Amino acid sequence: MALEAGAAIPLSIDLTSVDDGVLVSLDTAVDLVGECVRCLDLVRAHREVHTTDVFVEPSSPLARGPEDEDSDALDGLRIIGLHDTVDVEPVLRDAIIPLVDDRPLCRPTCAGLCAVCGEKLDDLPPDHHHDVIDPRLAGLAALLESDDVEEDLSNDDAQEAEHQ
Numbered sequence: 001m002a003l004e005a006g007a008a009i010p011l012s013i014d015l016t017s018v019d020d021g022v023l024v025s026l027d028t029a030v031d032l033v034g035e036c037v038r039c040l041d042l043v044r045a046h047r048e049v050h051t052t053d054v055f056v057e058p059s060s061p062l063a064r065g066p067e068d069e070d071s072d073a074l075d076g077l078r079i080i081g082l083h084d085t086v087d088v089e090p091v092l093r094d095a096i097i098p099l100v101d102d103r104p105l106c107r108p109t110c111a112g113l114c115a116v117c118g119e120k121l122d123d124l125p126p127d128h129h130h131d132v133i134d135p136r137l138a139g140l141a142a143l144l145e146s147d148d149v150e151e152d153l154s155n156d157d158a159q160e161a162e163h164q
């Protein structure tokens, strides 16, 4: 699922001054769209988004990170940008990604599509089926057919023999 391209996202943002930075609280709601993994119907999901993140001053010891360069303590740390700006786009993206269902269903009981005709099983009668020859037996069926042909030929031969 994904956000519809070009969809407007109205944001409500609170900024609170804290030690070494600013606390950014962000509220919004998004409409995610995708395809049912079973029947490919459009699936639409409305999701509320609430996040709170601290953006630290670039001069803060936090922003400089620990001495140990292997540490991942800086991962996810948000830093106030040039001219005291905060970039909420990564905040919003990080908040939406966990809300995305990677196996969306149009409804929990969706039966999916008929493997033969591709129609939605939910729209078809319960006894819907196709007479299909198992591919492993298709060769056998072909043999049976050719046997019939040979039989017909031998019958013809026999008849011809009678005529002679």
Ligand SMILES: [Zn+2]
Residues within 6 Å of the ligand: 036, 037, 038, 039, 040, 041, 105, 106, 107, 110, 111, 112
């Ligand atoms: Zn479905």
Ligand SMILES: [Zn+2]
Residues within 6 Å of the ligand: 114, 115, 116, 117, 118, 119, 128, 129, 130
């Ligand atoms: Zn079918």
